[in-house]
Amino acid sequence: MRSRRLVAVACTAGVALSLLTINAQAAAPKEGLRLLAVRDSLTATHTWYEQTYDGKPVLGAYYVEHVDKATGVKTVDDGRLAVGSVDVTPAVTAEDAKAKSAGVPEGANLKVLPGTGLVYEVISDNGKGSERTLVHAGTGAVVRSESLVKHYDGTGKVFSPNPVVALQNENLTDNNDADSAVPSTAYKSVTLSNLDSSGYLKGDYAQVTGAKSKLAYSKTRKFEYTRHNPYFEQTNAYWGVTEAQKYIQSLGFKNINNESQKITTIGLTDDNSFYDPSKDLITFGTGGVDDAEDLEVVWHELGHAIQDAQVPGFGSTEEGGAIGEGFGDWWAMIMSSRDSKDTATTPLACVMDWDSTAYTTTTPHCIRRTDTNKTIADKTGEVHDDGEIWSRALYDIFKKFGREKSAKIVLEAQFSYSPATDFKAAANATVATAKKLYGDTDAAAVTAAFHARGII
Numbered sequence: 001m002r003s004r005r006l007v008a009v010a011c012t013a014g015v016a017l018s019l020l021t022i023n024a025q026a027a028a029p030k031e032g033l034r035l036l037a038v039r040d041s042l043t044a045t046h047t048w049y050e051q052t053y054d055g056k057p058v059l060g061a062y063y064v065e066h067v068d069k070a071t072g073v074k075t076v077d078d079g080r081l082a083v084g085s086v087d088v089t090p091a092v093t094a095e096d097a098k099a100k101s102a103g104v105p106e107g108a109n110l111k112v113l114p115g116t117g118l119v120y121e122v123i124s125d126n127g128k129g130s131e132r133t134l135v136h137a138g139t140g141a142v143v144r145s146e147s148l149v150k151h152y153d154g155t156g157k158v159f160s161p162n163p164v165v166a167l168q169n170e171n172l173t174d175n176n177d178a179d180s181a182v183p184s185t186a187y188k189s190v191t192l193s194n195l196d197s198s199g200y201l202k203g204d205y206a207q208v209t210g211a212k213s214k215l216a217y218s219k220t221r222k223f224e225y226t227r228h229n230p231y232f233e234q235t236n237a238y239w240g241v242t243e244a245q246k247y248i249q250s251l252g253f254k255n256i257n258n259e260s261q262k263i264t265t266i267g268l269t270d271d272n273s274f275y276d277p278s279k280d281l282i283t284f285g286t287g288g289v290d291d292a293e294d295l296e297v298v299w300h301e302l303g304h305a306i307q308d309a310q311v312p313g314f315g316s317t318e319e320g321g322a323i324g325e326g327f328g329d330w331w332a333m334i335m336s337s338r339d340s341k342d343t344a345t346t347p348l349a350c351v352m353d354w355d356s357t358a359y360t361t362t363t364p365h366c367i368r369r370t371d372t373n374k375t376i377a378d379k380t381g382e383v384h385d386d387g388e389i390w391s392r393a394l395y396d397i398f399k400k401f402g403r404e405k406s407a408k409i410v411l412e413a414q415f416s417y418s419p420a421t422d423f424k425a426a427a428n429a430t431v432a433t434a435k436k437l438y439g440d441t442d443a444a445a446v447t448a449a450f451h452a453r454g455i456i
Contacts (some may be wrong), residue, residue, distance in 0.1 A: 032080075033063055037312055040255045041415040042408070043436055044068050048312055051080045053112045054088045059121070059134075060114065062313070062419055077418055081114045088118055090137035097135040098122050100142050108135075116143055123148075123278055128268065130278035149274040149283075159236070160188045161295040161336035162354035165346045170363040172354070174289045179228045187226070188339075190239055193246070195221055201238040203260065205245035208234045209281070210266035233265040233292035237284060240298035244335055248306075251408050257309035261302070265292045271358070273297055275304035277313075288358030296332040296352045303328030306411075313419040320421050321383035326370075326390030327410070333370050333395070334403050347371070349395060370395040376423070376454035389453050390423065396449035401442070409434050409446065423455045431456070 033049040034057070040046070044066045051061035062079040090110060098105035103126030113119045118137040123130055129149030136143050159166050163186035175181035194204040199217050201208040208215055216223050216231035225232040241261050248256050262281045271287030282301045284292040291297045307314045307324055315324040332351050342348035346364055349371035356365040368384065370391040379386050398406040413433035417426050427450040435443035450456045 206241035299332040300328040303331040322386035325387030
């Protein structure tokens with residue numbers, strides 16, 4: 001299994017992006033660049049580099065080449081940063097730097113932060129996901145400390161997609177994880193595909209992690225539990241992630257998070273779930289309704305892992321973060337659309353219906369919706385709120401083209417997003433993708449969806 005590490009941090013000052021179209025045979029500037037990843041999409045090959053200074057990574061910088069498979073034309077997204085002269089001899093030790101972190105440090109690596117100089121990047125675990133602390137290598141002062149996890153604050157339960165929708169019943173409540181709270185007719189018997197031979201919920205596209213004594217195990221690979229049993233959440237999370245990857249591959253994408261995605265339902269008692277890119281791990285909390293009981297929560301968090309796989313370091317700006325939250329909600333919606341009943345009781349646009357019963361009083365119970373009338377004028381600066389602007393544009397694309405076609409457009413477009421993208425740049429990339437895949441008429445429809453939100 002490959003492991004991804006977050007290599008970029010938000011450094012808005014001094015970021016200059018330029019898009020150059022050059023012949024595919026022209027050599028990319030490799031001096032001061034180190035190959036990071038190669039991603040293959042339907043229409044192009046995307047080669048990512050990180051900028052270096054004296055062999056040390058430059059935080060917030062990137063360089064990517066997109067080579068069109070049909071024409072051979074290469075498009076360059078140049079996110080290199082001006083560094084100036086930097087003293088690369090540290091005055092403090094890595095151990096001194098690690099002592100400045102809030103959690104248990106996993107390492108301290110020297111990197112260059114434009115405008116600051118040489119810093120130690122300390123990744124630590126505070127018990128609720130990874131945290132990054134940047135420590136000045138000359139003075140030992142903490143320059144910045146931030147969480148690396150992609151948060152979702154909520155609770156949930158898994159069926160297909162959840163018991164509220166399956167039973168068309170907005171009156172269901174968690175009742176402390178009791179079996180009696182949800183009728184047996186809400187459960188769906190499914191095939192757990194792509195398992196390995198270990199007897200655990202571990203396979204080609206998902207693996208449940210944690211202490212083995214707390215993991216579901218079956219020699220016969222029968223994982224038939226009801227919701228009072230913690231193994232139920234593990235089973236459904238495994239199924240949800242696996243089904244999503246199978247769907248992605250059915251669209252023709254063979255290299256979008258095509259791995260055994262790590263997931264855990266153990267240890268976090270908060271009413272919260274998140275994706276941690278430094279560990280490539282999705283964690284589901286058990287506060288309120290257990291989050292992994294609601295497949296729309298599972299698919300939302302998987303959306304963060306999908307974007308991280310396509311664009312290393314994605315979402316380093318507020319609008320980028322909002323795109324991440326909006327895409328996660330939309331991805332949950334289109335994944336659940338296969339089995340969901342789009343009714344007045346449980347509208348398809350209402351996501352995480354079961355999870356939200358623990359803390360919403362109005363019906364239908366929704367954490368958020370993908371069909372609000374929010375526009376750029378409604379921005380608050382909070383990524384979940386602003387994500388509803390982005391998800392509405394994607395929802396309109398879904399309504400126009402349907403599940404398969406809209407998913408192809410959005411997933412293909414995301415390969416071309418920058419780590420520090422904003423709404424407008426990402427929208428224009430999506431329009432260009434629609435044009436490349438399906439032509440001018442469909443590109444105009446995508447343009448209209450973003451125009452209605454005031455994005456372009």
